[in-house]
Amino acid sequence: MAAVTLQPAAGAQGELTGILMIRAYHRSRGDLERTEVLVPDSAHGTNPATTSMAGFRTVNVPSAPDGGVDLDAFRAVLGPRTAAVMITNPSTLGLFEPRIGELIELVHAAGGLAYMDGANLNAIMGRFKPGEAGFDAMHFNVHKTFSTPHGGGGPGAGPVGVGPKLVPFLPTPRVLREPDGTFRLERPGERPSSIGRLRSFVGNTGVLVRAYAYILAHGRDLALVSEDAVLAANYLKHRLAVDGSYDIPFERPCKHEFVAQAKTLHRETGIRTLDVAKRLIDYGFHPPTIYFPLTVEEAMLIEPTETESLETLDAFADALVAIAREARETPDLVRGAPHTAPVRRLDEAAAARKPNLRWQPLTGRETPCPD
Amino acid sequence: MSVTGPRLQPTLAELSRPGRGGYPVPHPPSDALDRIPAEHRRPAPPGLPELAEPEVVRHFVNLSQLNHAVDTGFYPLGSCTMKYNPKLGEWAARLPGLRPPPPVRAGRGSPRGPSSSSGPSSRPSPRSAAWRRSPSSRRPERRAS
Amino acid sequence: MGYAPHTHDDRRRMLEALGIESVDALFADIPPELRSSPLRLSPPLPEQSVAARLERLAARNRTDLASFLGAGAYRHWTPPLVDQILLRGEWYTAYTPYQPEVSQGTLQSIYEFQSLIAELTGLDVVSASHYDGAAATAEAALMACRASGRDRILVSRAVHPQYRETLRTYAAGAGVAVDEVPVVGEGPAAGTTDRTALERALADSARPPAGLIAAQPNFFGLLEPMAELGAAIHAAGGLFVAVVEPVSLAVLAPPGAYGADIAAGEGQPLGIPLSYGGPYLGLLACTNALVRQIPGRLVGQTTDLDGRRAFVMTLRAREQDIRRERAASNICTNQALLALAAAVYLAALGPHGLRDVAAGSAARAAALERALTEVGVERLFPGPYFDEFVVRVPEAPAVHRRLLDHGVLAGLPLALVEPDDPLLADGLLVCATEVTTDEEIELFAWALGEVLGAAAPRRQPTTAGAGGGR
Numbered sequence: 008m009a010a011v012t013l014q015p016a017a018g019a020q021g022e023l024t025g026i027l028m029i030r031a032y033h034r035s036r037g038d039l040e041r042t043e044v045l046v047p048d049s050a051h052g053t054n055p056a057t058t059s060m061a062g063f064r065t066v067n068v069p070s071a072p073d074g075g076v077d078l079d080a081f082r083a084v085l086g087p088r089t090a091a092v093m094i095t096n097p098s099t100l101g102l103f104e105p106r107i108g109e110l111i112e113l114v115h116a117a118g119g120l121a122y123m124d125g126a127n128l129n130a131i132m133g134r135f136k137p138g139e140a141g142f143d144a145m146h147f148n149v150h151k152t153f154s155t156p157h158g159g160g161g162p163g164a165g166p167v168g169v170g171p172k173l174v175p176f177l178p179t180p181r182v183l184r185e186p187d188g189t190f191r192l193e194r195p196g197e198r199p200s201s202i203g204r205l206r207s208f209v210g211n212t213g214v215l216v217r218a219y220a221y222i223l224a225h226g227r228d229l230a231l232v233s234e235d236a237v238l239a240a241n242y243l244k245h246r247l248a249v250d251g252s253y254d255i256p257f258e259r260p261c262k263h264e265f266v267a268q269a270k271t272l273h274r275e276t277g278i279r280t281l282d283v284a285k286r287l288i289d290y291g292f293h294p295p296t297i298y299f300p301l302t303v304e305e306a307m308l309i310e311p312t313e314t315e316s317l318e319t320l321d322a323f324a325d326a327l328v329a330i331a332r333e334a335r336e337t338p339d340l341v342r343g344a345p346h347t348a349p350v351r352r353l354d355e356a357a358a359a360r361k362p363n364l365r366w367q368p369l370t371g372r373e374t375p376c377p378d
Numbered sequence: 379m380s381v382t383g384p385r386l387q388p389t390l391a392e393l394s395r396p397g398r399g400g401y402p403v404p405h406p407p408s409d410a411l412d413r414i415p416a417e418h419r420r421p422a423p424p425g426l427p428e429l430a431e432p433e434v435v436r437h438f439v440n441l442s443q444l445n446h447a448v449d450t451g452f453y454p455l456g457s458c459t460m461k462y463n464p465k466l467g468e469w470a471a472r473l474p475g476l477r478p479p480p481p482v483r484a485g486r487g488s489p490r491g492p493s494s495s496s497g498p499s500s501r502p503s504p505r506s507a508a509w510r511r512s513p514s515s516r517r518p519e520r521r522a523s
Numbered sequence: 524m525g526y527a528p529h530t531h532d533d534r535r536r537m538l539e540a541l542g543i544e545s546v547d548a549l550f551a552d553i554p555p556e557l558r559s560s561p562l563r564l565s566p567p568l569p570e571q572s573v574a575a576r577l578e579r580l581a582a583r584n585r586t587d588l589a590s591f592l593g594a595g596a597y598r599h600w601t602p603p604l605v606d607q608i609l610l611r612g613e614w615y616t617a618y619t620p621y622q623p624e625v626s627q628g629t630l631q632s633i634y635e636f637q638s639l640i641a642e643l644t645g646l647d648v649v650s651a652s653h654y655d656g657a658a659a660t661a662e663a664a665l666m667a668c669r670a671s672g673r674d675r676i677l678v679s680r681a682v683h684p685q686y687r688e689t690l691r692t693y694a695a696g697a698g699v700a701v702d703e704v705p706v707v708g709e710g711p712a713a714g715t716t717d718r719t720a721l722e723r724a725l726a727d728s729a730r731p732p733a734g735l736i737a738a739q740p741n742f743f744g745l746l747e748p749m750a751e752l753g754a755a756i757h758a759a760g761g762l763f764v765a766v767v768e769p770v771s772l773a774v775l776a777p778p779g780a781y782g783a784d785i786a787a788g789e790g791q792p793l794g795i796p797l798s799y800g801g802p803y804l805g806l807l808a809c810t811n812a813l814v815r816q817i818p819g820r821l822v823g824q825t826t827d828l829d830g831r832r833a834f835v836m837t838l839r840a841r842e843q844d845i846r847r848e849r850a851a852s853n854i855c856t857n858q859a860l861l862a863l864a865a866a867v868y869l870a871a872l873g874p875h876g877l878r879d880v881a882a883g884s885a886a887r888a889a890a891l892e893r894a895l896t897e898v899g900v901e902r903l904f905p906g907p908y909f910d911e912f913v914v915r916v917p918e919a920p921a922v923h924r925r926l927l928d929h930g931v932l933a934g935l936p937l938a939l940v941e942p943d944d945p946l947l948a949d950g951l952l953v954c955a956t957e958v959t960t961d962e963e964i965e966l967f968a969w970a971l972g973e974v975l976g977a978a979a980p981r982r983q984p985t986t987a988g989a990g991g992g993r
Binding site: 016017018019020022023026027030051052053055056057058059060061062064065102103105107108131132133134135136139140148150154156157158159160161162163164178179194195196202203204205206207208209210211212213214216219220222223224225226227228229230231232234235237238239241242245246259260262284285288293294296299313314315316317343345348349350351352353354355357358359362363364365366368369 | 525526527528529533534536537538540541546548549550551552553554556557558559560561562563564565566567568569570573576577595596614615616617618619620621622623624625626627629632634635637638641642647648649651652654655656657658665683684685686688689691692693695696697698789798799800801802803814820821822823824825826827828829831833835837838839842843844845846847848849850852853854855856857858859860861863939940941942943
């Protein structure tokens with residue numbers, strides 16, 4: 008990428024930054040007809056939500072049977088109204104997008120730009136550089152790839168890298184290096200082509216420092232991070248495939264995560280992915296992401312990462328296999344899980360029907376002020 | 379299998395007892411708010427809970443133990459990359475140069491007292507770190523004592 | 524690479540299980556023409572080398588200055604217990620509480636946070652957090668547009684300039700028009716929202732406003748007539764968005780009391796240390812009537828199968844992972860750990876502690892005003908303020924630079940953020956809080972007298988004791 012902004016506070020804000028820059032790019036060329044952003048149906052919900060926030064219409068693109076984007080369907084919706092395509096690569100199925108080169112070429116030929124959702128960058132460091140491949144913008148989730156803590160839901164940071172076409176539109180302020188080697192922030196109004204600010208001050212600095220420490224500690228060995236992450240995911244996938252209790256819809260090598268399904272298990276025992284996930288808690292594991300991507304029935308999206316030992320990977324596979332056996336032999340045990348967590352399954356419908364979003368006010372019950 | 383989890387916790391409101399605790403904060407002068415017109419003032423303090431520090435710490439430590447986290451176990455949440463967070467990052471983000479600490483206040487025992495309203499003395503006091511470490515070439519000599 | 528647990532033998536066993544010689548086989552699906560050039564990065568560094576490098580860089584930041592800078596982020600004493608709690612791995616290495624059975628800690632902490640902020644703001648519904656005050660304000664504006672079905676927002680020019688810039692960025696994407704309401708230039712109301720101009724803006728019946736955004740205290744530290752501003756926008760059928768500073772709410776009337784429909788603000792003052800701009804904490808709260816319009820996560824109380832009280836993310840149909848392109852916002856990751864910090868801070872301080880912090884800040888600011896007056900530096904706007912105010916200092920940016928040499932960070936010269944506003948050209952926005960020491964105030968006043976005296980002898984203060992040191 009030609010330049011990076013560190014300002015966005017999270018991946019979703021990075022997406023908004025990227026799509027707003029793409030909007031500004033088209034407008035700067037007087038091209039006001041581009042009102043659509045193409046989004047594969049396996050994408051994270053943030054992609055279509057971002058598209059709407061930036062004032063575009065989302066056009067969903069179906070997946071092909073191999074998990075990649077369906078090229079014919081893509082061609083059918085591509086045209087003079089296409090502002091951009093947002094592609095997660097590797098995809099949310101954990102698969103490298105096999106037709107990525109064609110997709111980028113096609114969108115460029117149609118006058119649109121290519122945005123990469125970098126949520127899954129942990130799989131491909133040192134193997135694939137989105138900028139070299141022709142992407143015009145991408146965000147990085149530093150709380151994923153660069154291992155800044157998730158904090159129970161944040162803070163993160165969502166830096167955005169851009170190709171040369173989008174540099175003029177980067178958010179303000181940028182950090183500029185002066186001829187004498189010192190650094191300064193852009194002044195208000197210094198670069199009128201900018202899309203503006205996405206937040207106050209300069210970014211989630213404290214988060215970026217953690218990411219910087221991580222990058223310094225790994226250096227070029229970041230490539231090994233991706234290798235270990237991909238090896239662990241494929242090993243775990245292989246263990247489950249050999250066992251056969253769960254469906255593994257895509258046989259080809261995955262990247263850092265893979266999809267398993269309780270489809271057959273559900274048909275044969277009535278036990279669903281949700282039950283398996285809750286039962287994993289009793290085995291001491293956090294469940295994988297479930298029912299995502301939305302395009303896969305009874306989905307479990309499993310991402311072991313590179314920092315889990317072989318013993319842990321094996322124990323997790325053993326637990327999933329044991330739960331499948333329980334589903335046949337003692338299904339109520341699975342259906343009633345978790346049994347050992349601080350609470351059992353919750354009545355989520357009641358929470359939404361009559362929202363109780365705070366405790367009763369203490370106002371008037373406190374002591375008067377000492378003075 | 380994990381053992382039975384720890385107990386659930388009451389809420390802060392349920393733990394609150396009128397008149398209890400309160401983190402020690404220097405008391406401002408009693409007329410501190412007199413200059414703010416009544417129409418802008420809050421008639422009564424907000425209904426925040428009243429707790430002593432040990433209760434606050436126990437509450438949040440006990441709550442923390444109801445969580446699964448990367449530091450407690452495997453977290454294979456697809457698309458979220460829940461990998462180990464090196465502790466170096468926590469150290470780095472807390473470097474004083476990146477997170478400037480507030481000055482240590484002389485406090486209520488200081489000769490001037492926090493409510494002192496006198497104007498500047500003929501020379502500023504040299505007590506503050508800022509004074510001692512000012513790189514100015516124009517720095518005046520320290521207070522002649 | 525010390526964070527990877529795999530031994531050489533582990534990797535070999537995994538490769539053998541997969542029936543491959545090398546991990547390269549797992550990347551064979553990357554088209555050869557798209558394979559990456561090598562990473563142009565340094566070799567890996569041992570932690571102590573990383574630490575040394577970061578320490579060197581951090582040391583280039585000046586933290587020795589007596590700071591009078593507020594302007595959106597404020598110095599307060601953070602009880603050490605806050606950071607000790609935050610450093611527990613159970614908090615900071617957990618993810619969004621999608622599995623409530625193993626996330627009751629995070630979920631209850633968010634519920635407590637929602638309750639505490641509801642108390643402070645006097646509003647019913649509090650979002651689990653947003654990125655910062657600016658982004659929360661922009662989201663509040665979009666929320667007002669959704670709720671009212673209108674597409675024009677009025678914002679007072681006395682709202683933080685960076686919030687207004689952020690609002691414009693978000694509004695551009697959403698196709699929302701942003702009209703700024705000027706501030707009064709002179710007289711007793713100088714520096715506050717111009718209500719005559721507001722009435723004119725409200726009268727544009729061709730494009731009725733979705734809402735009005737005003738700040739309390741405003742960017743210049745002044746107190747606005749919020750009840751009147753709220754009544755004006757309500758009369759025009761729009762919503763009232765109050766941008767608030769949470770510590771001040773211990774002593775200032777809460778948004779719920781003056782009719783605000785939505786409150787947004789920066790939660791950093793609630794126990795979150797200054798950190799060069801972030802991570803801080805976006806606050807967003809609203810009335811019950813708007814609960815289905817508020818973006819971001821909400822945690823509600825419910826029961827489990829055995830009837831035990833428990834907490835869960837709720838009203839999720841507003842969110843991007845469910846509603847996709849029809850979601851209220853794209854927000855996903857928020858600032859949860861900072862919301863926890865704020866909850867711990869508020870629990871520790873309690874109603875009287877927070878009130879003392881707020882009143883102490885107001886007292887220190889008054890002491891600062893007195894000290895600056897004594898060296899002949901007066902406030903630019905005469906109205907009541909909380910803990911921050913603007914003084915008139917000719918050539919404020921240059922004076923500000925020279926004060927750095929005296930070890931003083933003299934607030935914010937307004938010309939740096941509002942270069943085109945002649946009213947603000949000589950404005951220096953300064954702040955004091957409960958941690959501001961007498962010594963710092965003395966140093967600032969003395970040094971300012973020095974600099975102004977040297978720069979413009981005709982302004983030399985005549986007050987006794989002023990201009991000390993010469």
